Amino acid sequence: MYKDIERISSLISSRICHDMVSPVGAIRNGLELLEMSGVKPSLELDLINQSAQNANARLSYLRVAFGDAGGSSKFSQQEITAIIGAYFENKRVRVNWQVTTDQPRSVVKTLLLLIMCFETGLPYGGEILVRTADSTWAITGSDDRTAFDTPHWDAMITGQDFELSSATVHFELARAAMSLNDINPEWGKTSGALRMQFQTNAA
Template sequence: MYKDIETISSLISSRICHDMVSPVGAIRNGLELLEMSGIAPSIELDLINQSALNANARLSFLRIAFGDAGAGSMLSQTEIIAIIDNYYKNKRVQVDWQVARDQPRPQIKILLLLLMCFETGLPYGGEILVRKADSNWAVSANDERAAFDSPQWDGMITGQDIALSSATVHFELARMALAVNDITPEWRRMPNSMRLQFQTKVA
């Protein structure tokens, strides 16, 4: 019997995302059939299509961020870039992913959760830079309108309890993912910028 609530919640998240992929895919297939039948293009069809694409992008991103990390599994560089690009395609926050090669899925889970944290700290938009050299990761963002002084960031850096809501639960999930993988980040917080570095056991 599972007694680890983090494991149970991640499996539930994986199941929800998995089950939602099929109906979203069916909507897109239905739209393609309508287009093949000769139906005239319209604003309504474009809206449905864009909504389906956006839903699929979010499911792909959240399935890894909130779902089971799948210890030992890898994600290809192509898949990682597609997941990040599609998720942030129409957002004010952009991600500069300067990471080559395939990566272990548990590490990408951590990075996606951290991207969500950084996104929360950039309410007016900005760019998040992600780099990796060997087993050393670095994530940073700098914007004059940044908000990296929230209680959630305080908790991430100091280890104190975090007041959570559905809109900020990724902060605790990121902290838990780092702890589970025995990672202690080095934080550097300035008034309008945030940078963290950490090292993983597997390059």
């Protein structure tokens, strides 16, 4: 019997996202065919098209963040920025990805989960800055109105357990990803920002 529950969960997430991408893509293709056939633009078609785009962006992001990070494959810089850009296109939070090199899948998975955590800490919007120098990474979330003092953030910083929900499950997944990659972050908090720094040996 396969006993690695975390691996099974990630594979299930990968499968769900993979299977949902095709029908969402079919909806977008169908809309394009309608436009080519001469159907006049309308608010209804715009709404359907925007919803399909948003769904595709979320699936692409969650497929990496929640999915299986096994293997030695890498994401190109273009792939990473496309996934992040599409996911945050219509959100109040901006992600400033200041990384110019390709990255291992396991590192990208961890970073996308951490970005989701920082997004939760910026309920009114703000900026998430991601930078790296060699093997040292720094993520900073900033805004005048932050929520980095909630129980799940306290648990993330201290390592204590907290009550999970569907809205905060990415915190536990981020902790598991960091543990798997031997990441021990350092934290710095001010009244309007939270910064974490860590090193990774992934190549």
